[in-house]
Amino acid sequence: MSVWYKKTLGILGLGLAATMVSSSVVSCGAASFDAILNRVWDTSVYRANYTLNVSSWNTAHSMQAEDSRIWSNTYDTFLSTDQYGRIYGSLAVSEYGQQIANDEKYQYVGNHSPDSKEWTYAVREMNWVDTRGNIVIQNRENIVLEGVLNAAIYALNPNNNSDVSELWVSFIEGAEEAQNLFREGGESAAKARRFILGEETIDGRHFGITKGTKWDNDGKTYDTIKFNLTKSAPYFESLLTYSVFSPIYGDNIGVANDYTKALFNGAYYVQQAPQNGKIILKKNENYALKDSTNIETLEYNYLDGGSAAKERTLFESGSTSFFELKSDDLKGWNRYIGKGEESYENPNFGSQYQVDSPDKSASFMMVYNYSNANITNGAVGKAEQERALSASRLLQSKDARAYISTTIDRTEMARYFSKTIDEPGNPSQMLRNTYTGVGVAQDGSGVDYTNYVGDIYKEKTGSVDENPLADGKDPYKGKGQELTKKSQEQLRLDTVKFIQDNNIKTQKVKGYNGERVVLKLILSPSNNTGMNPYINLMMKSFNSISNNPIYIQTQTMSSTDEYRTEGSKGSTDLFMSGWSPDYKDPSSFLETITLTGPYRGYNGTSRLLKTDSSGEYVLANESLRTTATKELTEAFVGYSEGYKTADTEKTVPEERYKAFAEQEYNFFYENFLALPIYTRAMPKVWQVSYLTPYTKSVEAFGTAQFKLYNVLMDRQLRSREEYQKALEEFIKRDEEVKADWNTHRDAAHWRKKTN
Template sequence: MFKKGKPKALMAILLVLSLTMTACSSGNKKGSKDGSEEYSTVYSGEITTLNYLVTSTTLEFALAANLIDTLIDYDEYGVVQPCLATGWNVSDDNLVWTFKLREGVKWVTYDGKEYGEVTAQDFVDAMKYILDPNNESQTANIAYSVLKNAEKYYDGEITDFEEVGVKALDKYTLEYTLEKPTPYFLSMLTYVCFFPVNGQFLEEVGDKFGTDNINFLYNGAYIMETFEPQTRRVLVANENYWDKENVHIKRLNYTYNKEAATLSPELFLRGDIDYTDVPSSVLDEWMKDSEKKDMIRPNRTSFYTYFYAFNFDPHFAAEYEPENWKIAVNNVNFRKSIFHALDRKAAMLTEEPYNPEDRLTNTITPKNFVNLDGVDYTQLGGLDKFSDNDSLDEKLALEYKEKAMTELKGKAIFPVKILMPYNTSSSEWANRAQVIEQQLENLLGTDYIDVIIEPHPPTGFLDETRRAGNYALEECNWGPDYADPETYTDPFTPDSNYNWPHLAEGYKESNGKNTYENMIDKAKAEVFDIEKRYNLFAEAEAFFIDQAFVIPYAVGGGGYSASKLNPFESPYSPFGVAGERFKGQRIMDKPMNTDGYHKALEKWEKERAEALKKAAQ
């Protein structure tokens, strides 16, 4: 069941494994029947909707990114580029943003027929839909966190949408008015809640919008020609697209296979698909085979952050003793015993056996996300205490165990059952769950804990586990929505359905909010002094980790793959959907190898530094 309350952005939490790839390359073309480039892949986790106005999962908005264009975009170096907006400006008080739209951009149907023109009103209609709580948009909070009167409209305090800070000044002029100055507003505009929708079409199809490829309009680089759930989906280049000269891959073939994670390496070797992860189960074999090794390259790490979450509002089966878990998890020493006992390196070896330390993170906000005058955010506000040190400490873990057992004596029943679900689409995740179960029990003792791992299929995984409160400890992740540390606090507030620390006992302050929430509110309120703002967020994150509300684990990406796409020529952005686009990409004749990867990385880093310097001028 969903938690009651405002929906919260849940971008990419507990990613189901999808073998889509969002990079591009230069090189020879792989020909399709009509002589154009064609890309093929397999996937195991099916989407549940095409309605980008309500979804917040990576699997679904990554698809929408190729079907719908945004106001701005990012190039391969992470520099903002015009897209549906050709220009913009902001008022002197930093509250009013005005965008001039590109004229002549078309909405088309699934069979390529022109339906209408993209106008400023399309952004207004989309926001009105998102801010209607009856539509249950999982990204509404992102919009109402910045737009004037948007939260009041969402909550029903005002009923006139004209009072909300989004206006079509004329056919091609869009205006956003913010509740307060928001330093990162422009970086939010490639997230799904700022996508446009044709209001007339939305009204025509009603609740059918996004249920299939027919009840959908397209203004992006691709059209979904075929949508057969749990069979296949096919995207073809949009011939009416305003920038079709930069759409080089003319056909994207996605084939469903519930064993995609296991079978894709062999499918790649046979030439059936153009991308595969190379899982740890076959990595050694590939590395020892000279021909296969020449196909492998490292994956870039991403700004998705992975962590182990404690559930403070358990709704799992009685056999796993949810009430006993609730008593235990509300004891800080019990949480700290798990925090210091979890061997994150051992867990990561299931996915990255060669360089596991490259993936580990000791904070929720990853390093190199934002900095303050050259000082990385993770070194601010006491966060360096955690950033520079491994959380694994067996001596401390056992000390906290003894404290917890003493404090919980007569209150909790030992061993405490710890229900830990995992997603069966990933063999690494399945192996990791087993490693963690054995490692925690061996260190802390089966007199203290009983870790119970539970498999769940990829389709509907989030709904059946985390969103339903059907876990005690679970591997989760979060991706940034905009260029500010605030984005990494979004899942940890009362508005989220993460079952989070506002429910933890012993932290409520005089205003009725918990300590962490008050710290975050204070940081959010500082919108002019960026140094103070960043330090306040860092102090809040340090407190959050210190109280073991969460166990930071890893950053996304990494691992190894074989791919006909070049990761250094794709749109680059840590947030939003830009990095999911195939626009601009080409297919190489053969996959990039590790040596080629490192050379390309070095070249890209130099070019990016120059591009960012030029953009800043």
Template sequence: MRRIGLIGLLLVSICLAGIVRPVQAQQEDRQEHDYVGFYGMDPETFDYLYTYKTVDSLHFANFIDGLLEHDTYGNLVGAMATHWEGNEDSTIWRFDLRQGVYWYTDEGEEYAEVTAQDFVTGLQHAADFQSQTLYLVQSVIKNLDAYVNGEIPFSEVGVKAVDKYTLEYQLNQPTPYFPTMTTYSILLPVNQSFLESKGLGCKLGEPEYSSCQFGVAKPESILYNGAYFLKNFTSKSIIEYEANPNYWDRDSVYIPNVKLIYCQQADPTTLFLAFDRGEIVSAPLDVNNPPLVKSAREKYGDSIFVTDTNGSVAFVTFVFNRQQYHSPLDSRQDVSPKTNQQKADTKAAILNTSFRRAIMRAIDTESINMQVVGEELKKISLRNTLTQPTFVQTSDGDCYGKLVSDSLKGLNPVLYSKQLSLDDGQMAFFNPEQAKEQLAIAKQELIAQGVTFPIYLDVIINSESDGSFRSAQALKQSIEQHLEGEVLINLIMSSRENLLASKTAELVNTDLVFSAGWSPDYGDPKSYLDILDPDNGDLLKSFGLNRSAIQSQEEKELKEQIGLYVFKELKEAANLEVRDMDKRYERYADAEAYALDQAYFIPLYASGGSYAVSRIIPYTKSYSPYGLSPMKFKRMQLSDRIVTLEERNKRYEKWSTVRQEQLKSKSINGAVEN
């Protein structure tokens, strides 16, 4: 779920429309409808304990239940667990499991009861196969790192089945947010007997990728304890789910059948026309098609709404150690027009803090966002932080975004005024005057180093996406205009294939990564801020830098030069605060403020904030800015008619009132997650 480029965000948002097909209600007051929708990329694997990719988790989130999930209001509620509690210092967590819940084959045949041992098995399989999300818990669960490094047997790792229905985790340090981590895939269960039946290479403790068939992209490769079975997966054609009739929470499942049809390049206009024909349940409204917008407003004016934003964020990153100046696939493609001297000048400029601050303040993010969502909505989804500003709040009710803005004001009262707010829906950093001032400081420092102006920045973009092209043009115009030609942008038109070929830091072929995105995995700011870690952060590749295990001496010195290790000290100080959550959030806010001030990245916008029409009954599905719950069809309800804006607003008012009351109640006992 976590790594989402802008391409992925667009595919998810565009291709999740669907057809409503009514089926006979099981209860007199209960409406059930089938869902027929679209998907844009094939899942690669159903080994849910291994993969980190959204294209996989969008599906298996509906097949496998973990310990906890989220309800409609964002509360953590039991799934396989009925009760959970930690010890006094949150180093030991116990979960009481729901009894009488079974694993089923894809044909609906009962296989075995779900027990505590299945969660132990799941973690060992994840560790054996070097799960792509293992790092989330490798340093959290006691002795897990030692097992991964081959130093101890798995029996000494801090997870055990106390009895058939009691699961216990022992942690390396107090981790009060650990329950939120159980909503992600790394801590899901698997039945050992079934796992090891899928090939010799699946045997616990003796992993062999080539001879293990668990989780291959076929319905029969996994067992199911969740709301749905996968009944059919035909590559680049169709994916079908069927509701589990024996599901423990069957009353929360209102969609009996899900059918997803492959649509690699389905554009918003095509989807809207399908909606207009009554074929699909929801569709985006393409603001770049004025005749269609006019027609839609005339017909659906009382039903067009603006989609909610969420915890994911899109941003620009600087490439601090660029080594590639053409496509990794073909040296004749995507070639930088810069001379060797210009390449050296660009690198020196990017390493200069004032230069990065100037770029950050020269970018009119409204103009960029407008290319996708239109003039009317250009502000709504703007984001000014890495962490969603409402992600967590203190016991006094202060949202995380306010903590970050307060910290920035303390760092530099000149750059950050008393009026600074980092709330969504505004441009907190765009300031042409400050941009020129910061550039003047940078220019003086850089000329002393022998750098020649103007500075040329290559920006590589996907030529197959009209929205990406328009947004990049807006970026170019904004920077060149507000920095008065002292910085010039070379737009390099590439293909999706070439862009995806930049798999390592050495292969990143751009000076600004204009397609970075992130979505959190659990309910703590750590899930966002860890991506900037100079040793193991997920953004290192986008910075053109390697992890510490394989970094060069030059890369280590570059990290020190730009202050990434100072950031790490701030981040680690926050992570060590586990007793006072208010202080924890304040310290994470200090770390994020430092990263923003250093302009390692430039926030652009969140996912959402665009026009749509829908028959999905609003505020019925699970709500959370992190974890697998938002991907579930469980709880979602569909109507046989279009939901009007009036109905939507009434539902939101009721949902929001209940949610705020619940948050207020929680905050009495300390800081709370979103």
């Protein structure tokens, strides 16, 4: 028996107060609850899993979430977040801004100008260490500033193909000019380096990151760094919890995929990190905040074909330190919670506790690729080149994209995550209908940004639903008439006409009548026993529609590394991809899908379009031209320009969110340029863990959700009563911190400790 998602959320809270039942419930082949409860854990070692190899040991190169899982512990960020969601100084000094402002109520780490365009930070000492923990580059004057400028030189040089370059251009004054000079090469590139290093100005202006005035406090002198921004950004400190502006140890270190040649400046250093092998991180004794690095060793085992069930069974065997009880693990759900609605009030296992999930703000979408990289890749063979060309040309059609978006049943895929909590016959409760995640940003009245997108949907479609884009609703399937003024049948017919008018090649598909345009969707082998069967079911249902002119072919890659590589270079027509917020503003999501955003390789716009001598976007490959090329180009250019206008000109949250919402609606519901699909996390989850409850950040933005600095571990799982007490104490402390930023400062990153 399932229950409504909204009902589940309320009952989950009650579960913590429920009486623990007998621990004799066992699952065949699994450790008994008694064995789990009696196990004693070595609190100096944390063990977890990873599913993708680290793609780079250079924080200025990559923005892969799986990289951040390791990076968060080996590379320091300027700021971080604690268990209360409070931003504190990591590389920076936590109380600098408060003391400069001479205001105990000031809740920023840095000192900022009234327009929030200039931010200054005092920084701690920093050392670079090797894979043995030995200092290679000793702390010295302005070493942090040098490292940040190294990152700027690397990220802004287009030859390095940095994933984070657009964030530099979007936020840092002078970054765009430097990037353009690098693009010209030769003496211009040399000038860009001098400009970034402060040795030269451009039109009398300095690069946006400079040395500030030294700060003397309590007999100690600190270097300061000043950030000058291109726009007003009151949320800038949330961005500094992410690694994009973190220092690197050289500006020519490249992709740095060999950990043995890398250097580290975080709470841990990498002792070993073989491909598909055990990653071991050791406590860095040369780290400024080492006194609050409580766990000595972090071990990450490679997990090929990972799933929620496998993570649970690894914990049960004693191989890992924790697991989250997830709704896609039906067997584990029934074992630890039980069957039936009544089990929520009386779960089978009491030694679990409720936490917010950092994944709650992550959104996953299906990317449409408008210029498959295989079109020009002779190595794949002529047949694949022609098929890829046909697919890319077809996807230029708004009718074809609308037909896919409003015909495909997203629930059949999302059900993988929600089968334990769904009501039969209703949409999956894990459907997500906006790209920007829920909880990323709220206006002054506490209204979530996603409600603004919903308001646009209501205005455009006439929907009477109070919140039509809320998770768990389906505003796409069968809504062709509402969204396009065309029925599903008319969208199909217009797609057929587009194929004929543009001489797009079709092919016979085994098991189906007629010929179709074949679109390829690649899948990760790590999901073979989990999500992939659900994706295949969704595509099979779509392909089985009578007279469908489109066939979606799924292909599982041979390795997760191949899957990631093929997706990033755009060698597939469709691609499932997720995004988590880097900072607390809708722009953290919406910038990524502009023409210069990091998805430009995935959706092919970097190959489809180029700028001419007048700066206008034009088709880069004439073989791709169709009757819809002009309309598609206008849609992307219109979105990108509309986004930039909203981002730079709107600073009042209500006005900013409305302008952003209009652009997001246009991208996903007017022009169907991609399709949001699901969220993989319930807002509240249960965790069985040796981590001391409520000592770890659960913020979705930045990298602190992966950070083990200042986190404690327990030798044994606690009783239900002890977890309930810990929850009550945490809620009390959390309320106190929100009322007074100066309370409960009990770690090395605070200069003055408080209760």
